[in-house]
Amino acid sequence: MTTNNTAIYAEALTKRFGDFTAVDAISFDVKKGEIFGFLGANGAGKTTAMRMLCGLSIPTSGKATVAGFDVFKQTEQIKRSIGYMSQKFSLYEDLTVRENIRFYAGIYGKSDAFIKEKTAFLLKELHLEAEANKLVRSLPLGWKQKLAFSVAIFHEPEIVFLDEPTGGVDPVTRREFWNMIYKAAESGITIFVTTHYMDEAEYCNRVSIMVDGRIDALDTPAQLKKTFDVKSMDEVFLKLARKAKRSGD
């Protein structure tokens, strides 16, 4: 059911490539302001599912809405309402911090006044004022990652999709990064995040685990641990992932 409080809604969402069913009739819903963990082993179909929700790929069958827009017909509106940060580092290394912000805000059609005001605010918040005119190349990875996240939500989207955002980042920075995620969620942005780190799964409000294209489990981390009678999300994941027949990408 979609209600006013629903950010993402999927019902029997399926994607087939020829004979291969990458995503097999998944159903779930994400509430506004929720931090939703989207877990699964490599090749389980996470990326394909995410691509459909972002309007990059048209589903084969099923139903889904993102920010109230239909993934079949309203991909343009969806793109306007979401932010996206991929596992690959997504800022331009040969551009300055300021130029990167300006570019990404620009392709979302934001006005110069908005960009100027918000850039100043953002630089202050990230303590990057001194580095504003330095090339992104010269920043440490942790800062780049935080900047990339800030850029992904710069245009004030309703939902932000994070595809393994903390890959290769040290634990301290990961912690700081999650603080930023919480802050964004508090301001009302829905967070849809995939991750390999099971300790991060614990930070999510709810977690879904995909195995072989299907969602095998969906609940709060606490409830999942209870259901599977284990102590950590790591064990939950292993129990489920062991059943997988597919492997790799």
Place this chain on the structure above:
Amino acid sequence: MKQFVSFVRKEFHHIARDKRTLFILLGMPIMQILIFGFALTNEVKNSKIAILDQSNDPSTQALRSELDASRYFDITQDLRSYQEIEGAFKKGKIKMAVIFPANFASDLDHFNTAQVQLVADASDPNVANTLTNYATAIILDYQDRITNNRRLPHTIKTEMRMLYNPQLKGAYSFVPGVMAMVLMLVCTLMTAITIVREKELGTMEIMLVSPMRPFKIVVAKAVPYLLLSMVNITSILLLSVFVLEVPINGSLVLLLFESILFTLTCLAFGLLISTKTDSQQTAMFIALTGMFLPTIMLSGFMFPIENMPLPLRILSNIVPAKWFYYIVKEVMIKGLGITAVWKETLILTGMLLFLLALSIRNFKIRLA
């Protein structure tokens, strides 16, 4: 429009940051024109020759000074016997030997005909050919002057005129060639690389998730390179007119129009490559082998297409640079108008539309 401007501005930042590439892109056409213009030339100048003068009379001396005076030859050696000829060639000191036999003057006086022998080093056939042609021309010229006083019964004189390029300057053919090469390189190679780089970096994904339409992304990518190409065309034309003294005989507007048409074709090809590949190296390899080599070999710029075997002649028709090279020669050198090149212009336009349609189709398939 706001999106588009942001994107183009970003592209200019990329280009301006990469000083080395920018320097190559803008400096290359200038270097090429200067190298082709002054260093690499198929004209033969100041070739060293030897003379074996067994007659040594006023007429051979006159011929000798004619040869020496021409800018093609420098007499560096006087030989005393036939045996010395081979030795001089073997030492590599001379490119040609001119031999006047002992009875040259008396034959000329008594029989009205005399022989002179030209021996050339044909290990480089083109040079040998050119040198003997130059020498023959000088000798014939001399003959004309001495026969003016006498009346010969029957003579057929050939009179040659080299139309459009009376001085037979190499620049007339390489200026259009360099234009084709440079535009190819800047547009096809750079467009392909810059789009594929975004894929490698993962930034393309971010852009596709943004509300910016793919078509706009591609156009915004192409705009800076179109402008760079305009700068290059201008510098090539300025250099060729003011330094190499190759005139623009036809309409400048038409020339620029055709250049833009060719530039767009190259951009479309670069775009097509970028939709087919995922790594910068592959893109570069395809651009070089798929476009650069054919441009050099099959455009008629380096090697005449007329002399090629039929399969290559047919193949040359799908090389856009061949048509552009032809158009530039017709317009710039011969001074012809659109009526003379409308067919070639249509072919180029067709190629542009074909490449563009193909790459847009590919781009969409990747998204689905």
